[in-house]
Amino acid sequence: MDLLAQIDLWVLGTGLLSIALGLLVGLFFGAMPGLGLTIAITLLLPLSYSMSPVNAILMLLAAYQAAEYAGSISAITLGIPGTVMAAPILQDGRPMARNNSPGKALGYSLYASVFGGLVGAAMLILFSQPLSRFALTLGDSEFFLLGLLGLVAVTSFEAADPLKALISIVLGLLVGLVGLDIISGMPRLDFGIPQLFDGLSLIALVVGLFALSEAYFMMAGNMCAGHRVPSENLRITLTWREMRDSGKAAITGSGIGVAVGILPGVGSTVSGWLAYSAARKLSKTPELFGKGSPDGIVAPDAANNATVGGALLPFLTLGIPGSAAIAIISGAFIIHGLQPGPLLARNNPEFLNAIFLGFVVTTIGMFFVARTLNTGFVRLLVTPNVVLVPFVIMLSILGIFTFRAEFFDLWLALGISMLALAFRKLDYSIVGFVLAVVLAPIIETSFRRALVIADGDYTVFIQRPISAVLIAGMAVLVVYATLRTVRRDRAMLNKKEA
Amino acid sequence: MKTPLQKLLAAAGLAALPALAMADNFPERPIELIVTYEAGSGADVMGRLIARLMSGHLPNGQQVVVVNRPGGGGTIGMTALTRAEPDGYTFAYTTSSPVTIQPHYGRTTFSIEDLAPIAKVIEVPAALNVHRDSPIENFEQWLEFVRANPRSFTYATTGGTGSGTHLVTEELAEALEVEIRHVPFEGDANSAAALSGGQLMGTMQMPNMHRGGDVRPILFMTSIKPPHPDYADIPTTTELGIPAVADFFAGFFAPAGTPPERIAVLEAALEAAMQEDDIVNFLNNAQFPIVFAGAEEFGEIVAETSTLNRAMLVRLGLIAD
Numbered sequence: 001m002d003l004l005a006q007i008d009l010w011v012l013g014t015g016l017l018s019i020a021l022g023l024l025v026g027l028f029f030g031a032m033p034g035l036g037l038t039i040a041i042t043l044l045l046p047l048s049y050s051m052s053p054v055n056a057i058l059m060l061l062a063a064y065q066a067a068e069y070a071g072s073i074s075a076i077t078l079g080i081p082g083t084v085m086a087a088p089i090l091q092d093g094r095p096m097a098r099n100n101s102p103g104k105a106l107g108y109s110l111y112a113s114v115f116g117g118l119v120g121a122a123m124l125i126l127f128s129q130p131l132s133r134f135a136l137t138l139g140d141s142e143f144f145l146l147g148l149l150g151l152v153a154v155t156s157f158e159a160a161d162p163l164k165a166l167i168s169i170v171l172g173l174l175v176g177l178v179g180l181d182i183i184s185g186m187p188r189l190d191f192g193i194p195q196l197f198d199g200l201s202l203i204a205l206v207v208g209l210f211a212l213s214e215a216y217f218m219m220a221g222n223m224c225a226g227h228r229v230p231s232e233n234l235r236i237t238l239t240w241r242e243m244r245d246s247g248k249a250a251i252t253g254s255g256i257g258v259a260v261g262i263l264p265g266v267g268s269t270v271s272g273w274l275a276y277s278a279a280r281k282l283s284k285t286p287e288l289f290g291k292g293s294p295d296g297i298v299a300p301d302a303a304n305n306a307t308v309g310g311a312l313l314p315f316l317t318l319g320i321p322g323s324a325a326i327a328i329i330s331g332a333f334i335i336h337g338l339q340p341g342p343l344l345a346r347n348n349p350e351f352l353n354a355i356f357l358g359f360v361v362t363t364i365g366m367f368f369v370a371r372t373l374n375t376g377f378v379r380l381l382v383t384p385n386v387v388l389v390p391f392v393i394m395l396s397i398l399g400i401f402t403f404r405a406e407f408f409d410l411w412l413a414l415g416i417s418m419l420a421l422a423f424r425k426l427d428y429s430i431v432g433f434v435l436a437v438v439l440a441p442i443i444e445t446s447f448r449r450a451l452v453i454a455d456g457d458y459t460v461f462i463q464r465p466i467s468a469v470l471i472a473g474m475a476v477l478v479v480y481a482t483l484r485t486v487r488r489d490r491a492m493l494n495k496k497e498a
Numbered sequence: 499m500k501t502p503l504q505k506l507l508a509a510a511g512l513a514a515l516p517a518l519a520m521a522d523n524f525p526e527r528p529i530e531l532i533v534t535y536e537a538g539s540g541a542d543v544m545g546r547l548i549a550r551l552m553s554g555h556l557p558n559g560q561q562v563v564v565v566n567r568p569g570g571g572g573t574i575g576m577t578a579l580t581r582a583e584p585d586g587y588t589f590a591y592t593t594s595s596p597v598t599i600q601p602h603y604g605r606t607t608f609s610i611e612d613l614a615p616i617a618k619v620i621e622v623p624a625a626l627n628v629h630r631d632s633p634i635e636n637f638e639q640w641l642e643f644v645r646a647n648p649r650s651f652t653y654a655t656t657g658g659t660g661s662g663t664h665l666v667t668e669e670l671a672e673a674l675e676v677e678i679r680h681v682p683f684e685g686d687a688n689s690a691a692a693l694s695g696g697q698l699m700g701t702m703q704m705p706n707m708h709r710g711g712d713v714r715p716i717l718f719m720t721s722i723k724p725p726h727p728d729y730a731d732i733p734t735t736t737e738l739g740i741p742a743v744a745d746f747f748a749g750f751f752a753p754a755g756t757p758p759e760r761i762a763v764l765e766a767a768l769e770a771a772m773q774e775d776d777i778v779n780f781l782n783n784a785q786f787p788i789v790f791a792g793a794e795e796f797g798e799i800v801a802e803t804s805t806l807n808r809a810m811l812v813r814l815g816l817i818a819d
Contacts (some may be wrong), residue, residue, distance in 0.1 A: 049537065057554050139697045180571065182658025182682045185816055194570035278608065309686070337539050343687045403534070445684075453652055453697060473516050 011054075011089035015354075018055035019362050021044025021047075023369045025462030029063070030070025031377050032225070033080040034218055035388065038210040041328045043392070045203060046399030053336035054351060058358040060329045061308070061486065065367050068268060068304040069113035070128040070377065072297075076105045077234070077378050078227050085239050085268040085304050088276040088298045092289060092296030102378075103228055107238030108297040112250050116302035117363035119254035120261065120309020123314070125356050131317040131376040132345035140450035141460045145470040147443035150320055152474045154432045157266045158479030166381050169403030172433040175200060176406075176440025183448050195408040202331040204409040205437060208416030209430055210328070211396045215389050216421050223386040234375045249279045249295035260303070261310020265435045267323030275303030309359065315340050316352065319442065324431040327438045335403075524586055524760050525560040532590040534575030541748065542678040545591040547780060548619065552771035558764065561645040572596030573606045576751070580608040583772065586755040586760030589616060593748045595662055598804040602811050611805050614756050617768045618749035618799060620781070623724050624663060625715035625732065627701045628655065628671070629693055637717045637733060641674065648677040653700040654689035658682035662746055663702045666719050666808040669742035670735065672813070706786055724785035739803050744805050749796055758793075765793050 040063045048056030071086030077095040089109060096105040139148075155165045179199030180191045190196035253275040260271035279299030280289045289296045311322030319341030321327040327397065333340050338348065346354055370377075375471030400409050421429050454460035461467060502567040507626060533545040542564075548563040558561070567575035573596045582588035601609045626640075633638045644651045655663040659682050671678050678700075683689040692702050694712045705715040708726040718734040721743055735742045750768060752761055771777065772790050781788055811817045 053538075084656075136691060137695055139692075139695060181659070182684055184662075185658055185660030187605070194574050194605070197570040197573070197605075198568075334537065337536070339685065339687065343691055347687060404566065406569070406574075411689060449681060449683075452679070455649075455679070 001241070011354075014052070015058060015358055016057055016365075018051060018059040019062045019358060019365055020369070022059035023362070023366055024373075025191035026063035026068075027070040027073075027366075027370060027377055028380060029084045029139055030067030031073040032092045032380075032388065033074050033078065033082050033387070034066035035215065035392070036063065036071070036083040036214075037325055038206075039214055039392065040064075040067045041325055042206050042211045043395045043399060045206070045328065045331055046395075046402050048332045049335055049402065052336055053332075054358065056189070056332050056336060056355040057329065057355055058161070058362065061312070061355070062362040062365070062435060063361060063363055063433040064304060064308050064325050064329070065113075065117050065143065066370070068258065068308060069110060069366060069370060070299065071115070071304075072109040072301055073106065073374070073377055074227075074381055076297075077102050077229055078381060085272050087269075088272040088300035089297055091276065092293045092316060095290070096292035096294070096297065099228075101233035101237075102461075103235045103237050104420045105239045105292075105297060106374060108242070108246065109301045110236060110374075111238055111243055111343070112246070112253065112298040112301035112344070114363055114367045115250045115304040116257055117142075117253045117308060117366065118303035118308040118360065119251075120258055120312075121359045121363060122309075123258050123306075124309045124313055124359065127313060128317050128347055128352065128356075129303060129306070131313065132342045135318050136346070137199065138318075138466065139464075140436075140446040140453065141185050142464065142466050142470065143446040144443055144450060145461065145467055145474075146264065146320055147439045147446065147475075149474050150439050150441070151432075152477045153263050153267035154429070154435055155272045156431040156484070157263075161427060162481050162485055165432045166426055168423065168429040168432040169436040173438025173440045173443075175433075176437040177444060179208055181444065182429060183452070193408070195406055195412075198339065199441075200412065200437075201400075201403060201406070201409045202334060202438075205416055206328045206331060206434065207396045207400050209420045209434055211392055212413060212417035213420035213424060213430075215396070218385045218389050218392075220323045222386065223389065224384050226382040226384045230380050231377050234378055235369055243359070246294045246298040248282065249299040250302045252279050252282055253299035254306040256299075256302035257306025258310035261307035261332055262313050264314055264322055265439075267325065267431070268304040269431075270308075270442045271307045272300035272305040275299040277493025279280040295360060302374050305363075312359075316344055316355075317342060321435065321438055324434050329436060349480070390450060410431050502678075523558070525556060525558060526562045527587065528563050528581075529566050529586070530555070530588045530627060531562050531765075532575045532579050532588065533564055533566050533574040534568065534590060534592040535566070537566045539568075541591070541593060542565050542566060544620065544748065544780070547776060548591070548768065548771055551774045551776060552764075552767040553610075555767040555770040570596075570606075571600055573600045574615060576613070577607055579751060580612040582753055584614075584755035584757075586752065586756050589750055589752045589756075589764060590795075591748065591750055594746050594803060595657070597751070598807050599660065599662060599665070599811070602804075602808045602817055610800055611766040612754045613800075614752040614754050614761060614793075616750040616752055616761055616793055617765050618747045618789065618796040619768060619772055620638050620748040620786055621720065621722055621789045622704060622746040622748070622786060623718060623720045623722050624703055624744060624746060625705050625718040625720075625723075625729075626667065626712045627693070627703065627715050628699065629696075631716045632699070632714070633696065634716065637738075640716050641676070644676040644678055647793040649679055651678040651700060652672055652681050652698045653678055653690055653702055654681045654683045654698050655688040655701075656683055656703045657690050658684060660811065660814070660816050662744055662807070665807055665814075666742050666744035667702045669806070669810055670717075670719060670740060672790065673740050673742055687803050704785075720746065722787045722789060725782075725787055726785055745799055747796075747799065747803075749791075760792055767773060 026040050029035040071083030072089040073087040074082035075086040076097045079094050081087045093105045107189045116374045212489045256275040257271045279295045280286050314322045315326045400413050527735045533542050535541040546564050549564050553561045567578050576596050577588040578619045628634050689696050690713050692698050706713045707728045721736040723729050812819045
C-alpha cells in the first residue's frame with residue numbers, strides 16, 4: 001500500500017485544516033434545521049477554487065460526512081431533523097432523548113455515523129481500482145445506459161411523485177444540453193449569449209437551486225423565531241457494551257447505505273429509511289422501535305454516512321455522481337481540471353490515494369470534533385433565521401461571482417433560484433433536476449457517439465452482455481416504481497373510502 | 499529623470515513625438531494579462547508561469563497581473579481584450595481556436611483584424627495515431643488500408659466537430675482522397691482512453707507513447723514533433739509534402755492599435771522569459787518542442803491558419819461562404 005508513503009508535513013497540515021473547516025461547516029449547516037447538507041457543500045464550493053485539488057475535495061467531503069451526521073443533532077435535541085436524511089432518526093432518537101438522555105441518543109448517532117463512514121471508506125479503497133479498470137473497457141453504448149440507469153433510479157426512488165420527477169428530469173436534461181454540441185460543432189440553446197457557449201455555470205446553478213432558494217423559504221417563515229434547546233445531559237456517554245449491542249444494526253445500515261449510495265442518483269434520503277425498516281425486521285426486539293430503540297438510531301445513521309462513500313464510488317470510477325451532493329462536488333472537480341471517471345485512477349493515482357486517506361481521516365476526525373463540540377453545536381441551534389439568511393445570501397453571491405467574475409452568472413442564479421422555488425412549492429424534484437443537468441452531457445454524447453462509431457446501427461446498445469445487465473437493472477427499477485405508485489394510490493383510495 | 503538621449507531630443511524639438519517618449523517609459527504601472535481559460539487549467543498554469551517570469555524582464559520592474567476570463571471557448575476573454583484600451587497595459591494569452599476558428603462562425607464581435615499578435619510561445623504537436631498494438635505499422639500501411647476500406651477507419655479528435663484537430667484531419671483526407679470517419683471527443687485523455695478501450699481505430703492528438711500510453715503516431719500533422727526518441731522516425735505532413743499542416747499554438751495578443759513600440763517591449767520580455775529554466779523544464783516535461791515566434795512571424799501564422807481553417811469550415815458545410 002503506497003497510501004502512507006505520500007505524507008508530507010505541509011500537505012498534511014493544510015489537508016487537516018481543510019478537513020477541520022469542512023467538518024465544522026458541515027456540522028453547523030447539517031444541524032441547523034433548514035440549512036442542511038447541500039447548502040453546506042454549495043457554499044463551501046467557492047472557497048475551494050484557490051485550494052489545492054486534494055484539499056478542496058477533502059473539505060467538501062468532510063462537510064458532506066459531517067452534515068450527514070449533524071442532521072441527527074437537531075432531530076434528537078429539537079425533534080426537527082436538520083436534514084431530510086435525518087428524518088428516520090426522529091423515530092427513535094426523540095423518544096430516547098426524552099426517556100433516557102439526549103447525550104445517549106447523540107452517542108448512538110455519532111458512533112453509527114463514524115462506523116458507516118468508515119465502511120464507506122473501506123468500500124472505496126477496496127473497489128475503486130478494480131472498478132476503474134473495468135470501466136476503462138466500457139464503451140459509449142454502456143456509458144449511455146449507465147447514465148440512463150441513474151435517471152431511472154432517481155425517478156423510482158427519490159421523488160414522491162414519479163411523474164413530477166420525470167418532468168423535473170426532462171427540464172434538467174434540457175438545461176444540461178445548453179452550450180457547444182461537440183458532435184455538430186454548434187452551440188445550442190445559448191440564445192447568442194457567449195457566457196452560455198460552454199454550458200451553464202454549474203456553480204451558479206447549484207447555488208441558485210439549493211442555497212438561494214432555501215434562503216427565500218426561510219424568509220417566508222418566521223425570521224426571528226429561535227429554537228429552544230435542552231441544556232442538560234448533552235454530553236455523549238456511550239459504553240463499549242452499548243456500542244457492541246447495536247453492532248448488527250450498524251452493519252445492516254452500512255451495507256444498505258453503501259449499496260444505495262452506489263446506485264447512481266439515489267442518496268441518503270432513501271438509504272436512511274430503507275436501513276430503518278431493515279433493522280426493524282432483523283431486530284430481536286422490533287417492538288422497541290419507535291419508542292427509543294438504539295438500533296432505530298444506529299441503522300439509519302450508519303446508512304446515511306455509508307452512503308457518502310458509496311455515492312463517491314461510481315463518481316470516481318465512472319464519472320456518474322451517486323447523489324445530488326456528489327453532483328455539486330463535481331463542480332470542484334471541474335474547477336480543478338480533474339475529470340471524474342475511469343481515467344482518474346490511471347492518470348491521478350496519487351490524487352485518489354490522498355482522497356481515500358483523507359476520507360478516513362475525515363471520518364475519524366468527525367468523531368472527535370463532534371464529541372468535543374456537540375454541546376456547542378446544540379447551543380448554536382438557537383441562531384434565528386434573521387442572522388442566517390443574510391449570511392447565506394451574501395456567501396451565495398460572493399461564491400458565484402468569484403468563480404469567473406461574470407455578472408451574467410448572478411442573473412442566472414437568480415433565475416434558477418426562482419425556478420427552484422416553484423419546483424419546491426409544487427413538489428417537483430430538485431434532486432432529479434440537478435442530476436439530469438450533470439448526466440445530460442454524458443447520456444447525450446455517449447448515445448450519439450456510439451451511433452457515430454457504429455455507423456448508425458442501433459443494435460450497438462444491446463450487443464454487449466454488460467448492456468443486458470444495465471437494461472435489466474432499469475427494468476427492475478421501473479417495476480419497483482410502478483408497484484410503489486400503485487400501492488400508494490391504493491392506500492390513498494382506501495383512506496378516502498374509510 | 500530624463501536620459502541624455504531624451505534631453506538631446508527635447509533640445510532638438512523632437513520630444514513632440516509622443517509614441518517615442520511613451521515607449522521609453524512603458525510600462526509605468528502593472529500590466530493586466532487576460533488568460534482566456536479557467537484558473538487551474540493547463541493554459542492557466544502556463545500563462546501564470548510566463549507572466550511571473552516575464553515580469554522580471556519588463557522595464558521599470560513592473561508586474562504582470564493575471565486575470566482569468568474563461569468561457570465561450572476562449573472567446574469571452576478575447577472579446578474583453580478587444581474592448582480594452584490599446585495602450586499595451588492589457589494583453590491576452592490564448593490558444594489557436596478562439597483566434598483562428600471561432601470568429602469564422604460570426605458569433606464573436608471580433609475578428610483577427612482586431613488583434614495585434616505579440617508572440618507565439620508554444621506549439622502543441624499532434625499526430626494521426628493508431629493503437630500501440632495495431633497491425634498498421636506506418637503511414638504507408640495506413641494509406642493502403644484506408645484506400646482499400648473506405649469509411650472504415652474511425653478517428654477521434656480532442657475538440658469535436660469543427661475543432662482544429664478535426665479540420666486538419668479532413669484536410670489530410672481530402673489531399674489523399676480517402677474516406678475516414680470522424681468521432682468527436684472532448685479532451686485528449688478521453689480520446690486516448692477510447693483508443694485503449696478498442697472503441698476506435700485511431701485518434702488525432704498528441705501521442706502518449708513517451709508516457710507509456712497506447713497512442714502511437716503514424717504521421718505528425720504539425721511541422722514540429724515531440725523531442726522524445728520514440729517519435730524520431732515518424733514523418734510529418736510537411737516532410738511528405740501533404741498540404742495538411744496544423745499549428746496548434748498558444749500565444750499572446752494585444753488589442754489592434756496598440757503602439758508597435760509597446761508590443762516590442764512585451765515581445766522582448768516574453769522572448770527572454772521563454773529562455774528561463776522553469777519554462778524550458780516545463781516544456782521538456784510536456785514534450786513540447788521549444789518554439790518562439792515574434793510579432794511579425796506570429797502575425798503571418800495567425801493569418802494563414804485562419805484562412806485555411808475558414809476554407810475547410812466552408813467545405814465541411816459548417817459555415818456559409
